Amino acid sequence: MTILDELITIIDRILAAGSATESELAELRQVLSKAEQTMQQSGKYIVNIQQGEDIHIGDRTYQGADAEAIREALRSVLQEKQKAQRPRNEKLLLQAVKEEVVSRLNQSLHNAVCINLAKEEQPDQVKCLWSSDIRIGSQPSKPIPDSQTILEVFDREEITGKLLVLGKPGAGKTTTMVDLAKALIGRAEQDVDCVIPVLCNLSGWKEDKQSMRDWLVLEVKSKYGIRKDIVAKWVDDAKLLPMLDGLDELESVRQELCVRRINEFLQSECHPQYLVVCSRKEEYEKVVRGQWQQNVQQESEENLFQQDKRLNLNNALVLKELTNEQIQMYLEYLNKIEIWNMLQLDSELLSLVRKPLFLSLIGFIATHKTLSIQEFQNRTSINAQHQYLFDAYWKAAIKRDIVTPQMYLQGWSSRAYEKKNNPNAHQTRKWLVYLANQLQRQHETEFLIEKIQPDWLPNKDNKKIYALGVGSLFGFIVGSIGATIVFIIISHFTNIFVGQIVGLSIGLFMAIFSGLWACFTIGQSKTIEPVETLNISLWSLAKSLMIGCLIGFISWIITLVTFPLLNWKPPDLVFFMVIAPILISILEMSGPQLKIRIEPNQGIKKSFYNAIYFASLGSIWLGLSAYLMREQIFVLIISLLFNKSATPTSAILSLPDTVVIVIAGMLAGTFFGLTESGTACIQHFILRLILCCNGYIPWNYARFLDYCKERIFLQSVGGRYRFIHILLQKHFAEMPLER
Template sequence: MNNRDQKGFNANDNSNFNIGKVVQNFASPETRNNSETKLLNAVKNEVALRLAQSLHRRVYVELDKTEDPSQVASPWSMDVKLGDSPSQECPEGTHIVTIFDKKEIGGRLLILGAPGSGKTTLLLQLAEELVQRAEANAKAPVPVLLNLSAWKTQYSDIRSWMVVDLKQKYGVRKDIAEDWIETERILPLLDGLDELMSQRQETCVQALNDFLPDWTGTPLVVCSRFEEYQVYESNLGLNGSVIVQPLTDEQIETYLCRAKCDWLWEAICPDRDIMNPETGLARSPLFLSMLVLASDKLPPELWRQDKSAKERRRILFEAYINARLSCPYRGGENYQVGSKKSDRRQSKRKPVRNPYPKDERTKRWLGWFAARSVEDAQTELFIEKLQPYFLKTRPQEFVYGLVYGLVLGLVLGLVLGLVYGLVVGLFVGLVGEKSSNTVETIKISWRSTPRNFYKGIQTYIVYGLVIGLVYGLVIGLVVGLVIGLVIGLVIGLVVGLVLGLIGEEIDTKISDNQGIYQSVTNSIICGIVFIPFGVLILTALHYFHEPMQLSEILAQGAVKGFLLGASAGGLLSAIEHSALRITLWLFGYAPWNYSKFLRYCTDRGFLQRVGGGYRFVHALLRDHFAEHYDPS
């Protein structure tokens, strides 16, 4: 470290860590409530899946014949730095949790390393241990994996960002998240500081330092690349740091020999660029794993020493991609990695027909997916979170608006008449806002506290009546003032009542497209709820405006009431998403069955599946796809 501000590594700063506060915080609950239990299970599954789908694990599954995970154990070594003292090398085999538990660190730790050095894997290994502790002790906080790449300038502080990110990633209701942060019932594990745009990194560091003095009772861990961290104006106010060191010659040789790739060691050993102590590809566990997995496809130009380090990395990525695409496909839709039994079962399955034999098309689809992940500053993407603003050209926007408008017009035509419905639908589709939000967490909140329950109902009923009054005055110009006010107030009352009853509980996604399916389900539920009120409105029209037959009142009232409720409950979100998927397919940006394609890419070793979302096995591979294969 240089002579910059070293407050981030001051182990004697009692303001940063207080054992008494920890004991005080942990002394409250004897058992976890339902929301905390759901969150803990979600984090547990996420950690298990990400570790199981890591490239280190894939080397073990595919190349190691002893069926012993220790044969390809993570090969890196670590140094620990406290305060102004020189960094000290950790003994071989030291677990990250041992450092985390040091009295002078107290769980407030910074993990640093080069790209692909294994920082995130260390963070996941720490999370795995912390999850086990939280399962054994209800007083312990729940570890949560949050990615700082989602930090944006509109966030005023870390606390408000955490609330939003807990909602987006784990489905935690805002008030629950605020309570957990206030009472320090979560243990933040923050990755991806270096993935922020350069101008936002310093702002984020400052926000973290403003937050840390208030976060005095519970540990917090941050993970970042060493090179980017060195240029910040000030260090993070943490008690110590772990620095992941480049692999030594002995570690590289041991790793390759255990992976049954002795010949690869002989090939790279004399290559001074690949074995460069500071910049060599082989010094990184990520690239070393890729060398092993792509060993059959490594081109001769990789060994040419006139190639730059950047060009060699590109060649290695291409070799890895081509090697993975050419592997026999055994069907990955039901493949769950993570245990010896499942690994052996997968290896014994016979190859089946590859559903995506055109490799260039696969790269192009994955390139578009990667570019949107970079553009939206999200490490994890959910199919239902694809947005219309991802479309970049006017023809694409026009086609999306046309498809959305036509479908919406047909739906509205059942209420307004076909002509009026199509006119309104096309206007909304072609001129409306280009964004989409699913209605996926609507649940009747009977388990919320009675005070909050009734307060929510009262608030939304008032809002609904005000909106209904305005609406009634408008339609009163057509059907008459009295009937207009009656219809408006009824609709406002119903909308307010429904919105007051529904609430958001923690609801972690565990399957593809879960948000869209939930939106459709919610639209059906809300549609059924609205049927009686649709009949009521038609009955009012019968008495005050236009006489109708009983059968006509029942039929039209049921249809119009259902469509009104369905639209409020998620039908519009489902239509928007369907229109976007059709547009992406028409322009060749995505396959028709996106879920099947992403599972295929997970099987190939490009993606990791986490719950109902997907993330690339490493940000560097994502950046490679985005740079070289984005068709937009």
């Protein structure tokens, strides 16, 4: 029964009874939700529901009292939907996904080819859990009408939102999936009961033993910045619609295992209601299914069942190549009909541009006059032809004007560099090659500046320099603070010359000691983890306060024993029970990654601000501690400097003495800035410095990446960057890294 039939059946029952019951309203609500029937979208089945108008449902027309009864039932359901509101975190996630989808579609090279791609369903590519028929070819392939959108395919009763999207490289698979995500977002915005689509790339699945459920939780948390426990509940309650791209981007040996993990997820207790997977057709058949399809005639049916490695989805959608009419229409739209005339004389090039990616490439490079049919024909292999087209695209993109005539007259070279000189072609190519190499090595497609890790360093010598640089900078900061504290104290109580000598000596010792420690600990770490947010749960706060109180009590006991031996007055217990817990709580402050990244390198910037925040809090509390213990500190200073005991009195401890002690305490508090947030900034700075000095990246990386976005080499969403297509990323990765 179709959705229209269901709707008519319910309407007939309502009319027969004269009014709608709660169960009928609930059933009506369910059908309308399934058909995406909201007030704005009700026109598909309900032509008009305004007062005094006839209502048309399918080929039926309802008038008078009948129409009024239907109108009241629909108003009840639709008003209920309008009043419903999503929780705040769901709204944040939906908005973040929407911004990502809109940005990716606007910056997509495929988007230049505004053609409804031909589609074909191939049910034999997947294995429905409810079907016992596993023989290849038992379910014939059949074309999908051109008038049917990807959302309508997704909604079909035999698919019910569990779909595999296949196609050749450049066929438009990812763009099709993002188009579907856009339609699903529109639906989720209108209906709070609809699931929220989330775009995830399977190249981020790194651990073989990790379940798809656990990976999805961590991926959504990392990408969209929602708390882990909230995401876990969404996944378990099937409130998310995972859209998994890049199965073919995994290492070949791991693709089959990934399919197994997806199937386990689909059969688990927390299985999703809907799921979309996207992959290249050749890799899916060759690697995921192994030799199953090739040797089907040689295997028994029992062995076939045991070796079946297909995805447990309801249907597979295969994107077909563009037709001659579609190619001709596109080139006519670009006023490049001469290209179409040439394509008809070159069957190989015509075959290549049947893929939307390459048709858009042809259109772009033809517009910028960097296409030579003769040079293309000299390439005999498919890979060589691909390489030529991407090289021609590079020449067109790097030379094209990216500023308006008015901006040019004002001296602007680009929006990213404004009136400064743009990087030359050699530099741009080299930096893109290095970036592509790193992404390919890590099997990633997205890049964040704050996620640059020490494994970007190309050799052991660079890694040794990195460790030495981290230790040197850390030691310099520690030594400088220590030298300043000693200089202030000794200069005040003796003279400036002695303060300089002693301060420099102690500062040098602290720098060497702390620098060596940092070199062999922080400098050897394989990851850089910035503290992007400050957060502390009630449990963490309670734990920190308990630990702080314990440390404070132990410290007070120690002072009770040791201070009288030095003729010092021990501080009150209240001092330790207030200061220690607060300092421990400061150290425990760390939170999840940023929810939404709206600018490049935002994570490191936030970590730097948090380091300043830690240093400020430490300064306040240690300055207060120094003030409360000023008498004991004064006695300690006098004892150390003049080797004699002293009893502080109001006559001896003057106001300048108190000021110096408090300032020294505040300076000591800045050491709290060298916790995880501060050390992450040191690591990132040294790493970027080494990579820049070796010519692998520019110093202002964000500006360069924005410049490449202007040149249409990259696209970005907030602070995340990716090449406009994975094939372009692979093309740059295959280039030699020129010095």
